[in-house]
Amino acid sequence: MLRVLGALMAVLSLGACVTGPTRIAGDAVSLNQDVASTEKRFILLNILRAAAGEPAFFASLSNIDSRSRGDLLLAGEVPVSFDADDLAFLPGLNIEDSAPRYTLSTLNSANFTRVMSRPMDLGVFERLLSRRYDRELLLTLMIGEIGWGTQPLVNDPDLAGPSAVRRRIRLLAALGLGTEPLLGDNTLFEDMEQDDVLELIEEQGIASSRLSIVPDRQTGGFDVIGEPGGFRLCFRRPPVLDIARLNEQQSARVIDLTCRSWVVSQLGRANLGGRDLKKLSRPQKRRLLESIPEQIEEGRRLLEAIDETERVVGDEVSLTDLLDGLIAQSESGEDDGVGEQELGRLENFGAFAISMRSPIEVMDFVAGLSRPDLALRGVADRRATRPDTAYRGDAARCWTQQTASDCGARTVFHLREGEAFDAVPYRGRDWHVLNRLDDPQDQSSEVLAVIAFMQALATQADELDDVPRVTVLP
Numbered sequence: 001m002l003r004v005l006g007a008l009m010a011v012l013s014l015g016a017c018v019t020g021p022t023r024i025a026g027d028a029v030s031l032n033q034d035v036a037s038t039e040k041r042f043i044l045l046n047i048l049r050a051a052a053g054e055p056a057f058f059a060s061l062s063n064i065d066s067r068s069r070g071d072l073l074l075a076g077e078v079p080v081s082f083d084a085d086d087l088a089f090l091p092g093l094n095i096e097d098s099a100p101r102y103t104l105s106t107l108n109s110a111n112f113t114r115v116m117s118r119p120m121d122l123g124v125f126e127r128l129l130s131r132r133y134d135r136e137l138l139l140t141l142m143i144g145e146i147g148w149g150t151q152p153l154v155n156d157p158d159l160a161g162p163s164a165v166r167r168r169i170r171l172l173a174a175l176g177l178g179t180e181p182l183l184g185d186n187t188l189f190e191d192m193e194q195d196d197v198l199e200l201i202e203e204q205g206i207a208s209s210r211l212s213i214v215p216d217r218q219t220g221g222f223d224v225i226g227e228p229g230g231f232r233l234c235f236r237r238p239p240v241l242d243i244a245r246l247n248e249q250q251s252a253r254v255i256d257l258t259c260r261s262w263v264v265s266q267l268g269r270a271n272l273g274g275r276d277l278k279k280l281s282r283p284q285k286r287r288l289l290e291s292i293p294e295q296i297e298e299g300r301r302l303l304e305a306i307d308e309t310e311r312v313v314g315d316e317v318s319l320t321d322l323l324d325g326l327i328a329q330s331e332s333g334e335d336d337g338v339g340e341q342e343l344g345r346l347e348n349f350g351a352f353a354i355s356m357r358s359p360i361e362v363m364d365f366v367a368g369l370s371r372p373d374l375a376l377r378g379v380a381d382r383r384a385t386r387p388d389t390a391y392r393g394d395a396a397r398c399w400t401q402q403t404a405s406d407c408g409a410r411t412v413f414h415l416r417e418g419e420a421f422d423a424v425p426y427r428g429r430d431w432h433v434l435n436r437l438d439d440p441q442d443q444s445s446e447v448l449a450v451i452a453f454m455q456a457l458a459t460q461a462d463e464l465d466d467v468p469r470v471t472v473l474p
Contacts, residue, residue, distance in 0.1 A: 035061055037422045043451050044433065048426045050367035051374045058107035060459055107459060115458040120356040122231035124457060126179040128450060136173040136385040137443055140412060141362050141450060143169060145355040152355065157368030160381040167310035171322065172352060174302050174391050176236025180259050191221035234259040239326055241300045241319070243289045248282045253327040255285040266292060298394065305399035317351055325351045359454040366413050366447055373415035384409035410441045
């Protein structure tokens with residue numbers, strides 16, 4: 001009997017032990033998948049609510065603990081036969097309470113709502129582009145209005161086929177509309193001597209991670225530049241069809257509107273290597289354009305192919321006029337001028353002026369795309385975008401050859417009814433979306449990822465300690 005009691009004490013002494021790394025890894029991965037699925041369902045549920053005209057309710061999981069304090073875990077072999085010479089044991093017994101506890105935070109506070117209702121910051125747009133989402137997809141989600149003639153064109157979710165809006169969005173994608181940090185307005189000192197720079201650092205204490213000291217190879221001096229104060233829109237391809245039609249001022253404007261990374265990469269071809277971009281003269285900017293005739297021609301073929309495909313009856317503005325309006329808005333060319341604006345609403349882009357949506361407006365737009373699915377109406381022509389391959393190199397073939405499968409249309413968002421592991425119940429039916437593994441031509445899961453990214457930034461901008469929260473116990 002003493003041996004039996006000893007065996008039982010050995011079982012009890014194993015309390016709070018773990019059963020091995022395989023169990024830990026399995027539970028951790030499973031919990032991670034559950035959390036990700038829950039956050040995804042939160043977003044999808046708000047899209048369903050917005051599609052039905054109901055108010056959104058934002059929530060987030062936090063303080064997730066896989067085991068609450070005081071949980072019991074017993075593991076060991078339990079004797080079932082009490083023969084004095086030979087004890088018989090069950091293979092094992094686990095008694096545990098490992099249900100996770102977590103905090104459900106409501107995010108509908110004034111600060112969170114303010115951030116979600118603010119037009120998209122260009123820095124956020126830049127981060128999304130860096131994650132390699134297709135450019136046209138992001139432009140379709142982010143642009144609310146475009147063009148400033150008599151009135152702007154509205155990027156409505158119902159515009160599934162060719163339209164004046166889609167034509168301009170695809171032309172912007174072909175020009176490589178992107179963002180880059182502002183630098184022009186942050187130069188604190190120019191052409192300083194080396195001794196003066198050292199004196200500022202040593203005596204005035206200006207050394208800081210927010211400052212950069214940049215040598216000017218042309219003058220031999222040094223520029224002290226502050227931390228970038230924001231972002232601006234720029235084009236990764238020069239917005240021009242024919243440089244012969246441009247005067248010197250217009251040529252300078254084209255370079256001002258083109259992203260600095262491209263300009264720097266082309267300086268050597270124009271024998272301008274080592275030049276300070278802010279100090280390029282108008283003749284030098286003209287020379288830069290004249291040094292890349294093959295790139296200008298390649299871009300012209302792509303733009304004209306897209307324009308021929310996307311032009312619709314009633315849209316009377318020609319491609320030439322669109323680009324002329326873009327480069328005729330500023331008298332700059334010597335300074336940064338309008339090209340260094342960081343505004344979301346860029347009236348100075350002429351017929352290409354855009355108004356950026358807020359995160360909540362992006363969600364409303366996606367809700368509009370899903371409304372026919374929610375109403376169980378057959379959709380003959382869904383809103384679709386082209387992948388980045390349709391805008392690269394000799395991509396004109398993507399618009400002239402219907403068999404170019406590597407640059408075919410992809411659905412922006414498609415809400416599907418039916419059972420799925422991450423389906424959301426709403427009004428008596430289950431709804432879900434597919435990811436790119438399920439359907440390579442369906443971008444629905446990527447759209448949810450974009451919304452999740454924007455919501456996460458808005459959550460970080462909010463003070464969660466001040467919002468209502470509920471801790472859910474096991």
